[in-house]
Amino acid sequence: MNNQSFPRVIGLAGVDRNETSAALKYSARLEWPMVMMAIWIVIEWYLQAKGAVPARFVLVTDWVIWGFFLFETVLLTSLVRNKPYYLIGNWVNLVIIVLGFPVLWEEFPAAGVLRSLRLIVMAGILIHISSTARRILARNHLGTTLLVGFIITVMAGFLIAGLDPAIETPWDGIWWAWVTVTTVGYGDVVPVSTEGRLFASFLILMGIGIFSMLTASFSAFFVSRDEKMVIQREQQILAKLELIEMRLHKMEKEISYVAKTQQKAAKETPP
Template identity: 30%
Template sequence: MTQARYRDLAEWPLMATALVFLAAYAWQVVARLEGEAAAPFEVVMWATWAVFVADYLINLGLAPDRGRWFIWNLHELLIVALPFFRPLRLLRLVTVLSVLHRSVGDTLRGRVVTYVAGSAALLVLVGSLAVLDVEQHAHDAKILTLGDAAWWAITTITTVGYGDLYPVTPLGRLVAAALMMSGIAVIGVVTASIASWLVQRIELNTEAAVTASEEPVRSELAELLDEVAALRREIAELRGRGGGIVETTGPERG
């Protein structure tokens, strides 16, 4: 089996696994579960982490150039090697975006809708849960509820940054930095997609205008060609009769 074939087969199962992890993680963070109450959710998250580890190892084994694949996917290794950084494992949710993108298709409009709705919503949700997880128990924390976390994530991803809410822990600031860079990337992709769509529309309109302006010229040219063809036929007929034109006017000579 090739790596490309494996990715096609594993895409939807990995998406389902990522969503299961998101549900368990979100419930544990929002409900602030600890001890025995949090044990079932921890089991679910460790099980999903094991699936991600298996996926990493299979991809590494199937890669045509393992060294190159390893270098270009160090972030994957970071995710599976540091499971105690629970917010880091949320990066696995990018699988959801890749599946949605493939399902929508390759049209420019489809890409814009997918990235705007999917990426923005997912990044806000992930950023909110991650920062709330690491900040809600910190001393002098500013972000204490899911509402605060969502507001902070929205202002951060849109590069507004009011400054009323901000992380105070090192890991929370790391989450903030990742969210900032992700927000810039999403805005860049959306802007590029919209620009490409506008350029395409302009090219189509220009081509249609040129075609419309050429129609009268083409019609006149076709008429001229028909007239030239008729004249050629008449000349050919006259040549076939004797090669000249007999003059019938004027007085007769005896």
């Protein structure tokens, strides 16, 4: 299975690169709002797990999140040429819209577990981030690379705080995620539950990737800077060589003229 078919199978394909310019433009504009929405979904999930927010507030945010998914799906579907292809490749959005209807949760309280479906969007964000990260590394956008790592760290901090009883607050979770992603591992905050350790294993692997990404990005930045300096020096050397070449050519002309003049004078002088 190639890199293009895998996102389609899991329902997170996005807009195909061969689609209309309008669809690609609005898909790019909605990418960062979707990242913010994913972060908020994690925060809301944590607050609700700890019972820190009233039910009315959760209901309002449920409607806002559901409306955002509906708006994005309807807008992009209307802009793409191949609508069935887009909807099949993004079937997770349809599942979230249908099963994530807030009224359904009000009528059937047991259906509240379907809120967890919205966490699937995080996988889509990570997929889009990974493809964006490759473009970032190619262009040496260090600031954006750091922002990607920061977003993943914050999301992981909230998730581990809701999953593991040993990590009580999101701040402790973010601290744990930070030392884990950077491969420092102080050990002052550690997960103790099975779910927490499984998530930690996943974050450790991701941390290695993020750390490698940052190292490669910084290396590429300094290498590109050195390459620019080398190119500038080469251009200066080439300019000097061209100047020397012009002077040599001028000297050759002068020597040739003098030689011809002497030969002419020698012929005209009587023996």
